[in-house]
Amino acid sequence: MNDNDTKRLSRLTAILTQLQTKRILTATHLADKFSVSVRTIYRDIRALEQAGVPILTEDGKGYTLMEGYRIPPVMFTEAQANALIIAEQLVLKNKDTSFIKDYTEAIEKIKSVLQYSIKHKANLLAERTRFDQNINRERNSNNLSDLQFALTNFYIAKIEYENEQNKTTTRHIEPFALVSTTENWLLIAYCRLRKEFRYFRLDRIKKLEVLVDTFEQHKMTLQDFFDKQ
Known part of the structure; x- marks a missing residue:
């Protein structure tokens, strides 16, 4: 599939989504939205019709989907x-x-x-997430997505963590919550080495491995945790 085919497929999908979210659309509106000619939109509409999409044309108004037709959920x-x-x-x-x-x-x-x-x-x-505006735009962590996954699936994570004294230790942790400060993401997790909940700066996690071992969900909310501090 070449670049033009990819762009057209993307546009056809977007047109179908537009038709489902709005009652009626004109070819001119769609042409302006996707920066193509009206003739291109005519061809796109025909392609969707040939694919079995029940598009109705209202004279002088535009295109609409047959009542009750829905595309599968994203x-x-x-x-x-x-x-x-x-x-x-x-x-x-x-x-x-x-x-x-x-x-x-x-x-x-x-x-x-x-x-x-x-x-x-x-x-x-x-x-389990608290967010503050990050005034430091530098990307300083690659681990957020993996930690989200470990948090929501209750997987133990193995990390190599560097403290303020530049000493690195290996920890097995139970991710509990993620908190954003003005400069860094912080992970709140139960540390099996220290046997207590700790804050971990994501930019100090030098290596992360999400293990297959799971842990029991901690029966408290993030607010409960803050109230105990």
């Missing part, structure tokens, strides 16, 4: 769902209430199509 991987949760935390820090309202409604629609198991894990991650 499928997200667990990592993609987790990324959406972090994006949600970012948006909630925005000072524009209308923007927050629109995004919150959108993310709820996205969550509605997640598989139940992924939806449950995404909700758990949302409960």
